[in-house]
Amino acid sequence: MLIVSGPSSRSLGERIAQLLGVRNVEVESKVFPDGESYVGLRNDVKGEKVAVIQSTYPPQDTHLMQLYFLLQAVGRLGAEEVTAVTPYLAYARQDKAFKPYEAVSIKAVIRCLEALGIRRLITVDVHEPSIFEDAAFAFQNLSAAKALAEYFLKLNLGELWAFAPDVKATKMAGEAGVIFRTPHGWFRKERDRDTGEIALKSIGGIEVKGKTLILFDDIISSGGTTAAAAKRLKALGAEKVYAACTHPLLMGEALRKVLQSGIEELVGTDTVPSPVSKVSVAPLIAQALKSEPET
Numbered sequence: 001m002l003i004v005s006g007p008s009s010r011s012l013g014e015r016i017a018q019l020l021g022v023r024n025v026e027v028e029s030k031v032f033p034d035g036e037s038y039v040g041l042r043n044d045v046k047g048e049k050v051a052v053i054q055s056t057y058p059p060q061d062t063h064l065m066q067l068y069f070l071l072q073a074v075g076r077l078g079a080e081e082v083t084a085v086t087p088y089l090a091y092a093r094q095d096k097a098f099k100p101y102e103a104v105s106i107k108a109v110i111r112c113l114e115a116l117g118i119r120r121l122i123t124v125d126v127h128e129p130s131i132f133e134d135a136a137f138a139f140q141n142l143s144a145a146k147a148l149a150e151y152f153l154k155l156n157l158g159e160l161w162a163f164a165p166d167v168k169a170t171k172m173a174g175e176a177g178v179i180f181r182t183p184h185g186w187f188r189k190e191r192d193r194d195t196g197e198i199a200l201k202s203i204g205g206i207e208v209k210g211k212t213l214i215l216f217d218d219i220i221s222s223g224g225t226t227a228a229a230a231k232r233l234k235a236l237g238a239e240k241v242y243a244a245c246t247h248p249l250l251m252g253e254a255l256r257k258v259l260q261s262g263i264e265e266l267v268g269t270d271t272v273p274s275p276v277s278k279v280s281v282a283p284l285i286a287q288a289l290k291s292e293p294e295t
């Protein structure tokens with residue numbers, strides 16, 4: 001197997017190649033004066049099984065085009081089998097038509113990946129895995145919840161309780177709860193799709209008073225969800241609140257907003273490089289690449 005590390009995930013790709021003990025094919029990338037992206041491989045991949053590692057965090061459109069071009073290149077050069085690894089997959093949150101006449105953006109991304117002939121797609125904590133059920137390639141979604149929970153366990157903070165800021169995040173919180181050996185809790189969140197305003201409607205699972213809680217979510221983008229959840233948990237008497245997320249997009253003032261909400265520490269993974277990306281998903285992805293894709 002060869003690893004091709006795309007421009008958005010060079011160090012993650014190198015780490016995966018090291019863990020697997022395989023060659024990391026370097027990629028040359030540049031932007032033409034008119035803004036178009038260029039990518040080229042520095043070595044041949046003919047007859048090889050290839051994994052292209054390219055996370056598609058902002059600027060999403062550039063990173064997606066670079067991914068498509070890399071997949072075109074490895075296909076053109078005669079790779080035997082191609083796996084696309086997009087630790088953060090852009091547009092996954094637009095997985096249905098929320099309003100009657102809008103695009104289901106992730107479906108367009110899936111059709112492009114199919115057309116480029118990939119055998120398998122690997123993601124980490126993608127927003128809605130079921131959207132890939134009808135894809136023409138094998139699909140594997142990995143969870144970073146255990147690795148994030150283990151980071152907090154090592155800090156020796158006493159008894160820990162995982163908490164989901166919305167019902168969708170209960171899967172991650174549940175997996176973390178297994179590591180913490182405690183039950184998890186959750187809020188039921190509603191977001192106004194036009195204003196983005198967040199309302200935490202009800203709380204479930206555990207009593208939070210006096211506890212040290214870790215909020216688990218797949219993405220922190222504006223920071224609004226995590227900040228609202230932290231403030232509410234503190235108001236309900238939580239002793240300390242930490243936050244963990246797989247994809248720390250942290251747009252604009254998000255980091256400041258989260259830290260000002262009473263969060264002791266925010267930890268993310270390197271699916272998105274950021275100041276809080278302290279947990280690597282490289283071991284998780286390397287392990288997945290060792291196994292054969294399910295058909």
Ligand code: R5P
Pocket residue numbers: 165166168169217218219220221222223224225226
């Ligand atoms: C929503 O369903 C996701 O799981 C995250 O809670 C959400 O994307 C976080 O976004 P923000 O940081 O902008 O509130």
